[in-house]
Amino acid sequence: MSEREYDLIVIGAGPVGENVADYATQAGLTAVIVESELVGGECSYWACMPSKALLRSAAALRAARDVDGAKQAVTGELDIAAVLRRRDTMTSNYDDSGQVQWLQSAGIDLVRGHGTLTGEKAVRVTAADGTTTDLAARHAVAVCTGSAALLPDIPGLADISPWTSREATAVEQIPASIAIVGGGVVGAEMATAFQSLGSQVTIIARSGLLGGNEPFAGELVTASLRDRGVTVKTGADTTAAHRDDEGRAVLELSDGTTVVADEVLVAVGRTPRTHDLGLGALGLGAGDWLDVDDTLLVRGFDWLYAVGDVNHRALLTHQGKYQARAAGGVIAARARGGEVDDAPWGAHAATADHGAVPQVTFTDPEVASVGLTAQKAEEQGMNVKVLDYDLASIAGSSEQSDAYVGKARAIVDLDRGVLVGATFVGPDIAELLHSATIAVVGEVPVKRLWHAVPSYPTVSEVWLRLLETLGRDSA
Numbered sequence: 001m002s003e004r005e006y007d008l009i010v011i012g013a014g015p016v017g018e019n020v021a022d023y024a025t026q027a028g029l030t031a032v033i034v035e036s037e038l039v040g041g042e043c044s045y046w047a048c049m050p051s052k053a054l055l056r057s058a059a060a061l062r063a064a065r066d067v068d069g070a071k072q073a074v075t076g077e078l079d080i081a082a083v084l085r086r087r088d089t090m091t092s093n094y095d096d097s098g099q100v101q102w103l104q105s106a107g108i109d110l111v112r113g114h115g116t117l118t119g120e121k122a123v124r125v126t127a128a129d130g131t132t133t134d135l136a137a138r139h140a141v142a143v144c145t146g147s148a149a150l151l152p153d154i155p156g157l158a159d160i161s162p163w164t165s166r167e168a169t170a171v172e173q174i175p176a177s178i179a180i181v182g183g184g185v186v187g188a189e190m191a192t193a194f195q196s197l198g199s200q201v202t203i204i205a206r207s208g209l210l211g212g213n214e215p216f217a218g219e220l221v222t223a224s225l226r227d228r229g230v231t232v233k234t235g236a237d238t239t240a241a242h243r244d245d246e247g248r249a250v251l252e253l254s255d256g257t258t259v260v261a262d263e264v265l266v267a268v269g270r271t272p273r274t275h276d277l278g279l280g281a282l283g284l285g286a287g288d289w290l291d292v293d294d295t296l297l298v299r300g301f302d303w304l305y306a307v308g309d310v311n312h313r314a315l316l317t318h319q320g321k322y323q324a325r326a327a328g329g330v331i332a333a334r335a336r337g338g339e340v341d342d343a344p345w346g347a348h349a350a351t352a353d354h355g356a357v358p359q360v361t362f363t364d365p366e367v368a369s370v371g372l373t374a375q376k377a378e379e380q381g382m383n384v385k386v387l388d389y390d391l392a393s394i395a396g397s398s399e400q401s402d403a404y405v406g407k408a409r410a411i412v413d414l415d416r417g418v419l420v421g422a423t424f425v426g427p428d429i430a431e432l433l434h435s436a437t438i439a440v441v442g443e444v445p446v447k448r449l450w451h452a453v454p455s456y457p458t459v460s461e462v463w464l465r466l467l468e469t470l471g472r473d474s475a
Contacts, residue, residue: 003134006030008331009123010142011115011277013099014041016320017144021108023328029335031108032135034115034125039099042146043317045091049349050169051189055362058196062364062386063427065389066401080174080197087169094170116278117141121303124278139335140303142327143277143290144320147270152181156241160249162264165190174198175262181238182267183209185361188221190265192363195230202231202259204238204251210367212376214423216407217367221425224364224405233259254468270385272310294349296327305331313353323350355420356380358437360430365406368433371421371440374411383414387469391426394465395457401427410436410466418443424462446470 008024010017011037021031038045058078064070092098103110121137149164151157165186174197180187183205191203195335203209203225209232210218222232236255241264242310246249251259275287284290290306291299291312298304307327308320330348333340341347358370376386391397391406398404406426413420422436439449450467452462 003136004032005136005138006032006109007138007335008032008140008142009034009115009135009137010144011117011120011123012041012144012146012308012310013039013103014144014146014272014308014320015317016146016324016472017041017142018099018103018108018195019321019324020142020144020305020307020328020331021103022106023325024332025107027332027336028328029332029430031141032111033103033252034111034113034123034135036112036114038094038330039096039103039110039399040092044096044099045094046166046169048317049090050087051165051193052067052362053090054083054169054171054193054197055189057083057086058193059362059364061426063401066403068402068428078196078198083197086174111135114276116276117281118278120283128256137303140331142296142305142307142331143274143298143310144307144324145273145277145310146320147272147315149266150269150271151266152238152268154238154241157238157264157266160241160264162241162249162266164266168194170443176200177202177261178263178265179204179249179259179261180252180265180267181192182269183207183211183218183232183234184267184269185210185359186267186364187265188225188361190267191225191230191232195225195228200229201225202233202261203255204233204259206237208234210361212373213361213367213369214409216409217369217423220365220405220407221361221363221367233257270315272311272312274310294326294344294351294353295330295340296323296350297330313350314357316357316359319353319357324354326350330363345360352441356437358362358433360433361432365426366429367423367425368429368436369421369423370433370437371419372411373421373423374409377411377413377420382420384420385414385470386410387412387466389462389469390467391424391429391459391462394459394461396459396461397426399457400459408462408466410470412446412470417441417446419446419449426459429459434460435438435460435463 007029008031010033013033026070113125123135125133177200180203193203236253249264272289289312292311309315314450342349344351361367387410389408392404409423413422418431419439
């Protein structure tokens with residue numbers, strides 16, 4: 001056993017952990033990252049990157065087929081083997097050597113193995129061969145272990161070896177049929193992907209798809225999936241599971257029906273990766289989400305930070321990296337006795353987590369949203385006006401696709417005259433989102449937005465149409 005000391009210990013080498021360490025080392029601290037799997041984490045190998053790779057080829061093909069003149073040139077079908085090869089390229093063939101080289105270039109040390117908190121500012125790392133390394137932090141430990149797929153307690157479900165998002169995104173053989181339990185982002189995206197890859201897809205979502213978004217988002221995605229032959233079952237739960245004599249999975253539903261498929265993907269939520277971190281040694285509950293303040297400091301501690309999914313604030317890679325920038329900076333500031341800028345929107349505060357979180361769901365159509373939904377704004381007591389517009393009536397939309405279907409919604413706080421939320425649903429709508437994010441985060445007065453003239457003919461012209469719906473006198 002060896003022992004080493006650093007200013008900062010980071011447990012978890014995903015994008016969140018990498019950014020915490022990077023920002024701290026740029027400020028002059030020494031840092032080490034502990035990782036038991038691949039450096040680069042969930043997003044790089046089993047989530048964001050492979051899932052979007054599985055989706056993109058079919059989306060490009062559909063886009064070509066929706067434009068006259070281009071569709072005549074499309075003479076073949078999707079090349080499944082090529083899609084999977086491209087997915088492997090996007091994951092660096094599940095090889096993290098490039099990420100390790102980046103750590104080295106940034107001056108961040110790496111210790112491979114499972115990290116466990118053993119006391120104040122103390123972490124023991126157990127390598128695959130059983131050897132241990134004790135690490136001591138002079139100033140801080142940051143837990144960046146992320147989250148894992150939640151497996152619900154449904155009788156027989158564990159016995160049928162269901163897939164989680166990891167198995168789905170790493171798929172090598174496309175199943176003839178797949179049943180997806182859960183209608184959130186993972187369920188909706190994977191239903192889109194596997195349908196395009198040739199599977200017969202059934203998605204079981206008791207409350208419908210993409211709950212938490214504006215209702216029309218789930219409605220438009222559901223309609224699109226059904227048009228493509230996906231069975232979307234709502235109003236029923238999965239109550240039991242087993243495999244039949246032919247090895248096919250059989251799901252029993254609360255409405256008395258059954259769903260039979262070759263594979264089952266469970267996508268009903270996430271659970272924190274904290275069950276084996278040694279939290280009990282610190283008086284915290286094993287397997288719990290870690291509650292933090294806006295500087296990502298775990299409440300009740302002056303040295304323990306939790307960044308990314310593990311704090312349950314916003315389970316998104318880009319939001320975790322945003323938190324990491326604040327955490328790395330504030331750890332360095334506190335270590336050096338510098339000024340801490342933790343006021344709302346300060347450099348060391350993850351303020352956007354509370355009401356300015358952007359997210360894109362890469363279904364067809366895509367769903368892009370930021371800030372509050374109409375319901376959430378009203379629940380917060382805001383005096384709001386909801387602005388809706390049919391994206392298909394925008395000149396830029398008709399130029400982009402002959403079969404464009406989409407909708408935009410903006411939520412305006414009338415008392416302050418600012419945008420507090422926006423949702424766009426349509427083909428390739430993701431790149432429209434950042435303009436809305438800037439407007440929400442910057443609290444740009446609606447009166448000033450009238451002077452942000454959208455180019456013609458682009459889909460961005462929807463901004464003008466939304467403002468016209470509001471009316472200049474109301475702005």
